[in-house]
Ligand code: UD1
């Protein structure tokens with residue numbers, strides 16, 4: 001891919017403050033689809049299998065490094081942000097003269113590996129720029145070509161004349177050039193420009209002056225090379241990204257009630273004939289089996305939902321496994337460690353945490369079930385609570401197959417209910433309930449004859 005070069009090295013420029021974000025957070029830590037901008041760039045960089053990835057950091061540097069403890073990259077400090085040329089200067093001592101350098105920007109998150117491969121191939125005999133055609137209404141650097149169509153320089157928008165600002169071909173900021181050439185050009189950059197910075201883009205004029213050919217390549221679609229300079233840009237790219245995710249989901253067999261109203265912040269794998277209603281958010285790694293229906297306004301994170309299950313509106317599912325043909329919600333909350341076996345039901349205003357619910361069991365209304373092991377065919381009445389926490393420790397509740405727990409029961413853990421047991425409504429269960437028997441703790445009902453309600 002790096003053509004005549006024995007190796008590829010990638011420089012990611014991520015030292016800028018991102019003043020236009022109006023934020024205390026370094027720009028590259030702002031998130032797109034739930035992950036920092038820089039994470040997207042590093043993922044793409046890694047797919048090219050480079051010899052090294054040099055990340056130039058500076059502004060808010062410690063926070064940037066701390067956000068990527070296991071990135072396996074070479075962190076290069078740019079002590080003060082004197083421009084993109086200065087940033088590359090900082091990385092050069094870490095690089096091999098035989099390598100092709102690919103410069104990526106930490107604030108351009110949607111680049112595709114194929115686009116970069118094509119760019120690197122074009123750099124085989126000189127330098128290569130990733131450019132694209134755009135409307136006039138933006139501040140990208142303009143690509144200036146001579147009468148023969150050869151690239152002669154890049155003019156930054158702030159330095160450009162009104163005529164130059166009309167040029168439609170603009171600089172994505174991504175370029176590929178031999179390290180040996182950059183070592184030669186970078187020390188010759190000057191800051192005689194509108195921003196008083198060392199512009200990396202000025203190496204193109206130096207290349208042209210040295211008679212080095214400057215090739216160009218273009219991305220398959222424009223959003224790939226759009227940079228994030230403001231929160232408006234970030235929101236725009238988020239939509240572009242989500243739009244692409246939505247298209248891919250539909251191609252793979254999911255029906256989205258409105259492809260503009262879904263957010264995938266992670267990896268979502270869907271089976272056939274999955275139906276997803278509006279305004280659902282998927283985070284982390286979510287797997288959804290065939291014929292699953294997901295109602296509107298659900299949030300699903302790091303979970304697996306087996307085929308035929310139905311998730312009704314406004315349910316929140318986190319770190320759970322939902323078995324085949326289960327029905328969850330509306331307004332249910334499954335917290336981490338929840339496992340529902342096939343055809344279990346968890347209804348409205350029910351919270352389940354770190355619990356297993358056996359096949360065909362029902363917890364249909366207003367319950368809290370935590371640290372419990374519930375067998376198959378169990379019926380949990382409305383308002384049942386597992387009292388799993390004594391203020392210091394968590395304790396388990398175990399309920400056998402076919403048990404019936406009456407409404408408004410408190411199960412004070414640790415406690416066990418045997419198979420087929422019945423627990424009467426309103427019971428506060430502090431001791432185990434034997435299998436097959438009725439257990440009840442309830443003050444005997446009495447009627448006070450002749451009692452009068454006080455009058456005003
Ligand atoms: C840059 C390009 C411009 C291009 C645009 C595309 C230059 C001079 N201009 O402009 O031609 O159209 O990107 O998005 O290169 N950075 C550092 N250290 C610095 C300055 C910047 O690491 O001292 C990093 C920033 O964190 C950012 C990237 O370089 O990731 C680009 O910097 P930015 O200031 O956003 O450049 P633009 O004005 O957008």
Ligand code: CA
Nearest residue numbers: 107227228229
């Ligand atoms: Ca930028």
